[in-house]
Amino acid sequence: MTEPSNAAAQDAVLNMTIHITRKATGLTETHELVSGPVPVEDAIALGATPEQPEEA
Amino acid sequence: MAGTTTHPAAIRNAFADLITSTCSTTGRLVFRITGSTATSPSTPVATLTLSNPIGAGAAAGVLTLSAISSDTNAAGGVIAFATLQTAAGTIACHTTVGTSGDAININSGGLTVTAGDTVACSALTYTACP
Numbered sequence: 001m002t003e004p005s006n007a008a009a010q011d012a013v014l015n016m017t018i019h020i021t022r023k024a025t026g027l028t029e030t031h032e033l034v035s036g037p038v039p040v041e042d043a044i045a046l047g048a049t050p051e052q053p054e055e056a
Numbered sequence: 057m058a059g060t061t062t063h064p065a066a067i068r069n070a071f072a073d074l075i076t077s078t079c080s081t082t083g084r085l086v087f088r089i090t091g092s093t094a095t096s097p098s099t100p101v102a103t104l105t106l107s108n109p110i111g112a113g114a115a116a117g118v119l120t121l122s123a124i125s126s127d128t129n130a131a132g133g134v135i136a137f138a139t140l141q142t143a144a145g146t147i148a149c150h151t152t153v154g155t156s157g158d159a160i161n162i163n164s165g166g167l168t169v170t171a172g173d174t175v176a177c178s179a180l181t182y183t184a185c186p
Contacts, residue, residue: 035151
């Protein structure tokens with residue numbers, strides 16, 4: 001019997017500072033962006049296997 | 057027993073540098089609308105041109121991108137994803153993005169970009185998995 005892994009996923013992280021200058025007003029906004037968790041679709045595309053429900 | 061998997065700096069640097077080599081000579085930072093996947097990226101909101109190469113070699117697993125050229129005539133949309141890729145569309149990195157909440161803007165339009173707006177990026181780092 002194997003013990004299920006409960007290790008947390010450890011993702012790469014993208015951090016960026018972006019600036020949006022509104023054409024209508026000329027005003028510039030600054031936003032600090034950070035990447036979120038990897039979407040399930042991406043993880044599957046990269047070879048991950050979705051967790052299966054445990055058998056009764 | 058569950059545990060934590062980590063990698064030495066040399067491995068993390070190699071992984072981060074693979075982003076640089078994959079972007080090759082025509083790197084782009086593309087912001088995209090919702091519904092994007094790595095194999096089927098969604099509609100671009102803004103496309104920014106990266107330096108060639110996109111950055112110097114990674115250190116301590118962190119790739120810091122060199123100067124990024126603005127998109128002075130964005131297509132528009134709500135930013136939900138971002139890709140680091142070649143101009144031809146080969147994706148090196150695909151990620152969701154959200155605001156970290158530490159920017160202060162009065163009457164902000166958030167991450168909604170109107171067609172014709174200018175989108176710039178003054179700093180970008182890619183940190184490889186631990």
